[in-house]
Amino acid sequence: MTPSPTAAPAAPSAAPASGMRGRKRERTRRAIAEAAFRLFADEGFDAVTLTRIAAAADVAPATVFTHYASKEDIFFGRRLEFEPGVAEAVRGAATGAELIERMRRACDEAFGTILAADSLPQARTFSRILLDSPSLRRSYLPLARERRDQLLAVLLERAGERAADAGVRDELETFATLAGAVRELGFDALHGALAAGEPAGRVREAAVAALDRGYGRLVRAYGDAPFLDMG
Incomplete structure (x- = not known):
């Protein structure tokens, strides 16, 4: 930016x-x-x-x-440059708890990139335009589903032969949906604070707090889930 x-x-x-x-x-x-x-x-x-x-x-x-x-x-032409590296995080994790923590960290790192000094003014403009436009907010929904599907594809790849089990596949799909929703909550908080003109430090605090709440719940629910364990 x-x-x-x-x-x-x-x-x-x-x-x-x-x-x-x-x-x-x-x-x-x-x-x-x-x-x-x-x-x-x-x-x-x-x-x-x-x-x-x-x-x-x-x-x-x-x-x-x-x-x-x-x-x-x-x-949305540059969105991929600021997307969290979730695929890499998922592939490198051995357990459900580690996978979730790596996903949280990837989002936090993306926030740091967006809030860098040379990116911050444009990020504020982007967020303000996005939140002021009903049509853009509608367009954002398919992008969120696309990210969820990409996460699911990586999870299925990571599961290997176990992905052939319908039960495992259903569990992974549910997890990908919930993880995607948490990711969106973090970015919603980011966009809201940016559009409101909050200082960069407070923007990051608000976004990270939303991530921590959501990923904390995922850890409690899925940290020990066998279908996420690659150990």
């Missing part, structure tokens, strides 16, 4: 840019994203059209569609 409170994060290309054409494509993509975030911040996400974004970026509307499928695609 960039220091300017109204500048968009630089969105990554679908494939690594190379050569003059790749650099030109990346500059265009960046210009569209920056123009969009300026408009989102000034006028609200729901009031801005792709045609307006194209005009602000000084490109044709068709060019915007070449790089982005929708306004939501622009807004």
Whole structure:
């Protein structure tokens, strides 16, 4: 994220840019994203059209569609850069308690990245735009389900042959759903405190407290669960 409170994060290309054409494509993509975030911040996400974004970026509307499928695609364009490394955390854990603690730590580390000095102004803008837009909040739900499905896939991979057991699979699906909900509670607290203008330290405290409450309950419920034990 960039220091300017109204500048968009630089969105990554679908494939690594190379050569003059790749650099030109990346500059265009960046210009569209920056123009969009300026408009989102000034006028609200729901009031801005792709045609307006194209005009602000000084490109044709068709060019915007070449790089982005929708306004939501622009807004969430860098989300993967700030996602917690949950997959790595899950693969490295031997027990349920360790797995849950690693997941909590991965989210906390993501908070640190988002709240870094060079990211904080844009993070505040992102959170304010998100919370002010009903359509963005609706768009956030499929992303949460996507993250839950990704977590479940890693859990099933980790379970190996045991994943063929319907009971184990059902338990893992339930756990992934609950763990995903806890993750979202932490980020909800983060976005709320950022949008309210709280100092970075208090933002992190609020977000971590939400994580601790949720993951603490998961440890009590699943810390000794046999289907999570890889020891």
